[in-house]
Amino acid sequence: MSYWMSALPPVEPRAALPGDVDADVAIVGAGYTGLWTAYYLIRADPSLRIVVVEAETAGFGASGRNGGWCSALFPKSVAALARTYGRDRALALNAAMESTVDEVGRVAAEEGIDCDYAKGGTVVLARNPVQLERARHEAASAAEFGIRLDLLSAAEATERVGAAGVVGGTYTPHCAAIQPAKLVRGLADTCERRGIRIYERTPARAVTEGRVETPHGTVRAPIVVRATEGFTPRLPGLRRAMVPVYSLMVATEPLPASFWSSAGLARRETFSDHRYLIIYGQRTADDRLAFGGRGAPYHYGSAIEPSFDREPRVFAELRRVLVELFPALVDAEITHTWGGPLGIARDWMASVGLDPASGLGWAGGYVGDGVGTSNLAGRTLADLIRGVSSELTALPWVGHRSPRWEPEPLRWLGVNASLRLMTGADAAELRTGRPSRRAALMSRVLGA
Known part of the structure; x- marks a missing residue:
């Protein structure tokens, strides 16, 4: 549940x-x-x-x-x-x-x-120079179409979402938690x-x-x-x-005012960052952090089972990333873990x-x-x-x-290879400081 x-x-x-x-x-x-x-x-x-x-x-x-x-x-x-x-x-x-x-x-x-x-908008953080370049590109592309997408400085992004290592980001008002x-x-x-x-x-x-x-x-x-x-x-x-692809989430215990004074999200902005493997979070009305992401495998034959909602490896990674973003959460209790399938054409x-x-x-x-x-x-x-x-x-x-x-096993091979590519691209960008060409190509194919 x-x-x-x-x-x-x-x-x-x-x-x-x-x-x-x-x-x-x-x-x-x-x-x-x-x-x-x-x-x-x-x-x-x-x-x-x-x-x-x-x-x-x-x-x-x-x-x-x-x-x-x-x-x-x-x-x-x-x-x-x-x-x-x-x-x-x-x-x-x-x-x-x-x-x-x-x-x-x-x-x-x-x-x-x-x-x-609560219509606080969405902040997508940039936490390294490669992600910042993606943020600039997205803001410029939006401007070409007359769509509002604000490019944020490090200080502006941190003021909204007080995460660690922020170098910039983007903001849109068109989202409600x-x-x-x-x-x-x-x-x-x-x-x-x-x-x-x-x-x-x-x-x-x-x-x-x-x-x-x-x-x-x-x-x-x-x-x-x-x-x-x-x-x-x-x-x-x-x-x-x-195809049913699983997205998993965790929620913390209610967090004290001392945490929120530095973490921000005062208007309950939803937040993510510019990595390829999607993460997403929000401050709940009762002051928890609800945080999720992709990374769970696609199951052969488009299978859907209750046990697939629980991937301990993914839950552990979500906690790691959450603490990486907000180091003050290192001792915070994760009270809920869950997941479920979403549909992709x-x-x-x-x-x-x-x-x-x-x-x-x-x-x-x-x-x-x-x-x-x-x-x-x-x-x-x-x-x-x-x-x-x-x-x-x-x-x-x-x-x-x-x-x-495609029929199986091509469907299983293709979807899971794409998940591995996106995960590997984020790690490679951190290691090399250069954008991943393969991930950029995959994003374009998928609709970027």
């Missing part, structure tokens, strides 16, 4: 599907994507019969386990999107993502969902209050045109939305649609869409940036399902179809 979920009062699972039911819209997955879709649909048309089925409980997957960044990050950079779709459409998607950060806060306030929302489990649980309760039926402990065995087959019965609906993100490979015929491109011929809709492939992106997906799906043409339905990720991943 994530720290986020363990911090909430326990609740009994909702009832399972009682048998065959008919609906106007069936949604598979009660995470952010499925619940935001249901929410915006019922807001637009309260007469709709909407059924959500969930294999476990609402927020069991990434929605209740993530780092709590409600950000404007999208898996593909604006520059990469512009190369494919043109500058105007790339900027339209970026603007939509930026406004989504505020939209999540607006809905949370309107619906009385106390999710510890949240308590993700509070958001997803509150969103589920809000949907139910509005008349949406949510059935838990009801895994989908098959998702086909007009039908969701479960062990407890069939949901029949002209529109069926797949909102399963990293768990998508469990569905028949979708083993190669997305073959071309690193998140997508949302609805096939009008079959009535099958989908969204996902967020590559760990799903807190904000799922809200945009839910609003977009609500328009697509209702046949509304809007600025959202014209965005370049709508209707995108990613190629399938």
Whole structure:
């Protein structure tokens, strides 16, 4: 169980599907994507019969386990999107993502969902000259597109995040720290209050045109939305649609005011640094540090098992990096460790869409940036399902179809080789003081 979920009062699972039911819209997955879709649909048309089925409980997957960044990050950079779709459409998607950060806060306030929302922005630290050069490049690239990304001096970065060895960084205001489990649980309760039926402990065995087959019965609906993100490979015929890659996290005990006086994060800024192997952190509302990162292996055959949430080697490395950033934490207790899978499409491109011929809709492939992106997906799906043409339905990720991943063992070899490359690149840059050409090339291929 994530720290986020363990911090909430326990609740009994909702009832399972009682048998065959008919609906106007069936949604598979009660995470952010499925619940935001249901929410915006019922807001637009309260007469709709909407059924959500969930294999476990609402927020069991990434929605209740993530780092709590409600950000404007999208898996593909604006520059990469512009190369494919043109500058105007790339900027339209970026603007939509930026406004989504505020939209999540607006809905949370309107619906009385106390999710510890604090829009403090994101600081990405540079902790060596190579990382500082990457920070300069990213800030310059953003400026070319008219996007705000402040280049910070060492003093400016340290003032916001009092980490060791900081030589600079970047800052964007377009991110809010949240308590993700509070958001997803509150969103589920809000949907139910509005008349949406949510059935838990009801895994989908098959998702086909007009039908969701479960062990407890069939949901029949002209529109069926797949909102399963990293768990998508469990569905028949979708083993190669997305790979589940694990991200792991730790949380400290509540930290004293003496620590925060030097560590900063006074506005609960989210933070990372410019290494290749992603790390991410936030100051929680109860003054813990919640800190995570990649590095766990991809498992053969896109396997997903509860035991994969726990990689002692990765947890130890996360603690080491956390103490490296904040040496005062050397004796701090790590009270929670957890993890879970996120979904990655073959071309690193998140997508949302609805096939009008079959009535099958989908969204996902967020590559760990799903807190904000799922809200945009839910609003977009609500328009697509209702046949509304809007600025959202014209965005370049709508209707995108990613190629399938390679069959095994090529998939296992390729994904894990990429993880090793990024880890090795960070070590090589520290050792040589020169940028890694292979890692830079890999980043460009993946969407930088």
